[in-house]
Amino acid sequence: MRRAQEAAAGSEYSVVLQDVRRVYGRGGNAVTALNGISMSFARGTFTAVMGPSGSGKSTFLHCAAGLDRPTSGSVSIDGQPLAGLSERRLTELRRDRIGFVFQSFNLLPALTVWQNVCLPQELDGRRPNRAAVRAVLDRVGLGDRHKRRPGELSGGQQQRVAIARALVARPAVIFADEPTGALDTQTAADVLELLREPVRTQGQTVVMVTHDPVAASYADQVVFLADGVLAGSLIAPTAEEVADRMTHLGARSTLRAVAR
């Protein structure tokens, strides 16, 4: 499936979710991770999805990115609904339109940095543009380490390689699952800049799941999840505003500020 550089005509939303529900297990053991979420992510925006543990953030991201099939509801990427696609077509669509950065274990240990970054394009049967790859690696600051294997890199460096891989294919949307979870503050700041920059300069859409209010403050808008449903949003918040809202989410809404 050859990639069309232009997005499907007319849609200004990269990702659209409609009444998505995801239930695990059956009968008495059933766990409802997502309980009817409807959301749209506009093109060229940087959104942070936040919520306490168990709110369904990772599940939400997996469903939105086509890595998991929702129990009911629909997901569309660039106007293309994911529902009726076979496993193979879905995979090709993902390869083409979506970049994903996992929280850990992002890279194939058998391949070098360069080979890891080029992998999605190779899978598609395309020859990667060497100049573009080099440019991306330089941008993430690993241009001189492209022959190393993941085992020789630190956690932060691995994360940066994963972002490079997501960026180089110029996908319609990049999903990132807790990308700064295991990083020190300086590296975290670098990584977040790397994610924000293409949004400004190239109209990239980025959706990031995080539990860190500081990371969320880099985003254009922050969406809150609690107990599987949407629980509000903030536009261009500061870290303090985010932290404050987090304290009052869901069942916590009865908490009062505690005087120190």
Place this chain on the structure above:
Amino acid sequence: MMRLAVRTLRFRKGGFVATFVAVVFGTAIVMACGGLMETGIRSNVNPERLAGAPIVVTGKQSHLRPGAEDATALPERVGVPTELVAKIRSVEGVSAAIGDLTFPASMVRAKGLTVAEGHNWSSAALAPYHLASGRAPTAGQVVTTAPGTGVGDRVTFVIDGSPETFTVSGIARGPAGHAFFSDRQAAQLAGNPARFADVGVLVAPGTDVDAVKDRIKALDGGITVQTGIDRGLAEHPGTESQRIALISIAGSFGGIAAMTMMFVVASTLALSAQHREREFALLRGIGTTPGQVRRMILGESLLVSIPAVLVGVVPGVFLGRFLFDELGSHGVASPVIEFSQGMIPFAAGAGAAVLAAIGAALIAARKSAKIRPVEALMEASLQRKWFGWVRLLFGLLFLGGGLALLIVTAAVMTGPLAGATAGPSVLCWAIGVALLGPFWTKAVLAIWRWPVQLLTRVNGRLAIRNVTARSVAMSAAVMPVMLAVGISTANLYMQTTQVHAASEAFTRDLRADSVLVSEAGMSPALVDQVRAVPGVASASAFVRSTGVIDEPRNAPFDEDGAPLLGVDAQGKDGTAPVRLTGGSLAGLTGSTVALPEYVAGKMQRGVGSEITMTLGDGASVTLRVVATFAAERGYESIILPAELVAAHTTDGLTKQILVRSTPGADARPGLAKLAAAHPGVQVADRDTLVAANAEDLQTQAWVNYMLVGMLIAYTAVSVVNTLVSTTLRRRREFALQRLTGSTRAQVLRMLTTESTLVTLTGVTLGTLVALACLLPFSATVSTSAIPTGPLWIFGAIIGAAALLTFASTLVPATAALRHSPTQHTHTD
């Protein structure tokens, strides 16, 4: 995808070592068996004595029973009637046709008797033999090839049991072991002068040999015409039946090895795929389609197996030759045949290995290609679902097959034939159990839990919880142990039971106290002399051969023919190994026969009726039934007069005389004196007879031991691989255990308990599988359903299984535990 496969292999060499080793061994074994089979099919024997004749005519060494589909191989030399020589001589293109009379003539030397063949002098032109000194022999003279004799010496030959002295008239240069007499004297000395052993045909130079061959073939249906390398078979008439034995052994051994290779490669590949689950999930997550994942796994499998095949060719060549030499020295294969291993065995070995690798890769890839990316990335996934309808179906099919074979073995097969169905039944049961492994593992574990729990405390409890929760992984470790224990126990005990039963059958009916043996043969006069020895109650000549019952057509013997025993006429207290149920052996002379009761009943021929038989050399005789006797089902033979049987064997000799002493008397001194007077005759007692019989049976057992040994070595690879890699994968778990308070020793003790459980489960399942095969086999072959054999064999098998399991678990665990437990954060 191939590039990805190459890079993965370079990085993960260790994970594929087991697959590599398995393919190397599998290729070598299949190649070697292919070579054995090719050798058997070609049966190339270089002609020595007949090398000078481009065309050799012999009798047809097989007989087609009327109404049967397959011909029976005749073990005795059939020969060519002398009248046919004139006809051959008159065929266009033939310049000379020389008949070759062959008879046993043993030369008496200072150090004992040398067995040799005597011929007519005119056949010396066929080798051709050249006179090194002296002249052609006349009456009373002989030309020898033996070193150490000179012209003019007097040498004694034992011909047909009687010694005769000749003068050496000349020494011939050529293949050793032959002596030449004058044509007329040879006709007198030969047992059957009306038939030539073979006829050598010479043609004028430049004649088309194949055309002459076809013309000679058209003369008579009862002859075989050989040219080229096939002429060698004419010099060794017994090779036909040995050839069939070699082909069938090679075929079954090779087939079992190929199947085992597929099993081992499939399990090693599946295991390595299972351990790379996270990697496959990541690949799927970043956009690899299921088809691409499948192609990658297939590529990895081929990249490992093709070099392994090339490496395996080297031992395959040597293994084939080694096996052939060993089989030859143990009498299973004819040692005169040349060993040949051409391209076909190589292609067979390589092809089987590559097919196994491809099949295994596709099976392993099925699960991996379908991984949902998110499922495998979750930390808490404990084990895969193993159950699939396809797997259940095949598992039930194989179990059903094993059950069917069990019923056939118990109800239909008789005697030694039972091995033909009991052997494959082990494999059917084993594969059936292996396919439904986790189910059986859980079932057996439920039984062994309680005793183990009683004996161990904390560590035991943890071990039991581990194996119960991880029953799929544990089953993967238990199955190779089950396979190894099951196959080895079944095969080894089938062997010992069979040997014991055959030996029992022999001993039960053996009523001789001593036996006189001579390779050179003994004359009928000697039998009378033996009867005259004080202390001897009865004596009888004893000859063996094989024959075919032609009329009536429903005789219950298959294409292998009926074993024939030749004994002298005797009263009730005779030495014949029979228990009479009707008639009497006193009238066993001339053209008479005694039948086993079961056979007589089947053919509805009682005492006084007639049957028609073809004897070992193709001669047809009509015989009158004079007696019936009881015989073990499956071990029946037909009893004929000794002179009749002996006259129709290749050598025409009586090589054994059975002697029965009167109760209380000892005939041995008298017999020894008699034996001393006759060159080449020896006296042996009853125990020697029994031991000699047992030794014959042991020879066949040896082949089985070889097969079992190789299979065990092979499945051991699978056991070691599974346990070592599973243990290494659990490093993080051990680290966690130590961090919560276990000492290194406690972790090791827990692992010991787990290994004990794996061994117990594997041994239990393996023993059950073996018993499913052994019990019906034993009930059919011998009198009791309990297999006989030394218990130490079973002990050794269990010990070896335990040793392998413990070593494969504890050694890598000790290595893994050496590091500090906090070192393990991200691993792969």
